Structure formats: structure tokens, C-alpha cells
Amino acid sequence: MINFNxxxxxxxxxxxxxxxxxxxxxDYGKRIVAxxxxxxxxxxxxxxxxxxxxxxxxLIIECVAQTSALLFSLSxxxxxxxxxxxxLGGVQRFSFMNxxxxxxxxxxEVNTIKIIDNMALIKAAxxxxxxxxxxxxxxxxxxxxx
Amino acid sequence: MxxxxxxxxxxxxxxxxxxxxxxxxxxxxxxYGLDSLRALEIxxxxxxxxxxIINPERLREMTSLVNVIKIVDEYVSA
Numbered sequence: 001m002i003n004f005n006x007x008x009x010x011x012x013x014x015x016x017x018x019x020x021x022x023x024x025x026x027d028y029g030k031r032i033v034a035x036x037x038x039x040x041x042x043x044x045x046x047x048x049x050x051x052x053x054x055x056x057x058x059l060i061i062e063c064v065a066q067t068s069a070l071l072f073s074l075s076x077x078x079x080x081x082x083x084x085x086x087x088l089g090g091v092q093r094f095s096f097m098n099x100x101x102x103x104x105x106x107x108x109e110v111n112t113i114k115i116i117d118n119m120a121l122i123k124a125a126x127x128x129x130x131x132x133x134x135x136x137x138x139x140x141x142x143x144x145x146x
Numbered sequence: 147m148x149x150x151x152x153x154x155x156x157x158x159x160x161x162x163x164x165x166x167x168x169x170x171x172x173x174x175x176x177x178y179g180l181d182s183l184r185a186l187e188i189x190x191x192x193x194x195x196x197x198x199i200i201n202p203e204r205l206r207e208m209t210s211l212v213n214v215i216k217i218v219d220e221y222v223s224a
Contacts (some may be wrong), residue, residue, distance in 0.1 A: 089181075089183045090181075090183045090184065092160075092187065113190045113194075114186060114189065114190040114193070116186065116189075116202035116205065117202060119182060119183055119186050121183070121186050121187060121190050137187075139183040139184075139186065139187065140183075141183065
């Protein structure tokens with residue numbers, strides 16, 4: 001299990017834009033499962049929407065992107081490589097099936113479809129309990145610090 | 147399995163153009179506006195459909211339908 005402090009070290013994103021709370025499972029280069037707890041104190045709940053807080057779909061995509069970036073980063077660390085970090089390049093066939101609200105815990109499951117050179121393709125499912133709230137495919141490029 | 151028919155189906159879905167409208171010689175990049183990440187999708191989809199692993203170096207050759215069919219045929223018949 002990988003805790004929040006370790007996640008913050010592995011991700012390029014910084015607090016308050018770190019959207020993954022804990023990694024539950026990790027199969028280097030292949031699969032990762034992480035969780036994100038949704039709370040009513042997050043900024044979205046005041047604005048999206050007033051008196052009816054719904055976690056924005058775009059942030060669910062960001063949760064998946066950060067979970068994927070963790071898989072890539074931690075796998076590189078394991079291989080003692082450092083080729084860069086994932087940046088979101090495309091969102092394909094991504095659907096939102098159920099509403100996510102404060103109090104929900106997202107279980108983010110990411111499976112690698114293909115990683116080559118400076119590109120990666122992943123498939124993801126996001127669940128709350130036994131209910132799938134979103135699923136789809138994301139593609140990434142690999143960025144390096146200038 | 148009809149290689150060509152399956153590849154038409156895959157490319158049509160990824161590009162978002164009906165199979166009947168696909169020009170087999172058209173350039174994915176210049177004519178259909180496909181970028182390298184979408185090309186990677188095509189590569190992954192044909193690998194999954196035909197149970198093959200294509201050398202990533204070949205991705206740069208996968209620039210049109212005819213080229214994809216040619217490369218997949220090489221692997222399927224090997």
C-alpha cells in the first residue's frame with residue numbers, strides 16, 4: 001500500500017491538486033488500483049452545484065490521469081529509470097454512468113493497454129462500492145522537465 | 147478472420163468515419179487529422195484483435211489503412 005505522502009513525492013502535481021489518496025494495488029507496468037475520498041470541504045462542492053454538490057466528471061478524469069501517472073512513475077522507479085512523466089493527451093470513449101457526491105470513495109482501477117517510447121494508452125474503471133461510475137480510455141504523452 | 151474487414155472496422159471506430167467512407171490510401175495524419183496517440187490506439191486495437199505483438203518501431207509505418215493491413219498481414223501470416 002502506498003500512502004498520500006509517497007504519492008505526493010511520486011506525482012508532479014502538487015497539493016492541493018493531488019487527487020489520489022492511497023494506492024491499494026500495484027502491478028508494476030501493468031495495473032494500479034487507487035482510492036480518492038470525496039469530501040464536502042473540497043472547493044467543487046460549493047460551486048458544482050450550489051446545494052447539490054456533484055463531483056465534476058473532469059476531475060474524475062484527472063483522478064484517472066494521476067493514477068496512471070503514478071503507475072508510470074512508480075514503475076520507472078522500480079526499473080531505476082527516469083524518462084519523464086505522463087501528461088494527458090487524449091480521452092477516448094469515456095462515459096459517466098453515475099453521480100459522485102461528497103462521502104463517496106472512488107476506487108480507480110487502471111490497466112495498461114500499451115506503453116511505447118513516449119506514449120501510453122490505458123483503460124480505466126472508476127467505482128463507488130460495487131457501482132461503476134465512469135469508465136473509458138486515456139492516452140498520454142511523456143513530458144520531461146526543461 | 148478477414149484481416150482487412152476487421153481493420154476497416156477498427157480504424158473506422160477510432161477515426162470516427164464510416165467504413166464505406168474510408169479511403170485505404172489516405173494519410174491518417176494529413177487526411178484524417180490523426181495524431182500519434184490515436185495511431186497508438188490503432189496499433190493496440192489490432193494487436194488485441196489479432197493476438198499479435200507488433201514491433202513499436204513499425205508504428206511510424208502505420209500511416210494509412212493499406213499500410214496497417216500490410217503490417218498486420220505480415221504478423222498474422224508469420
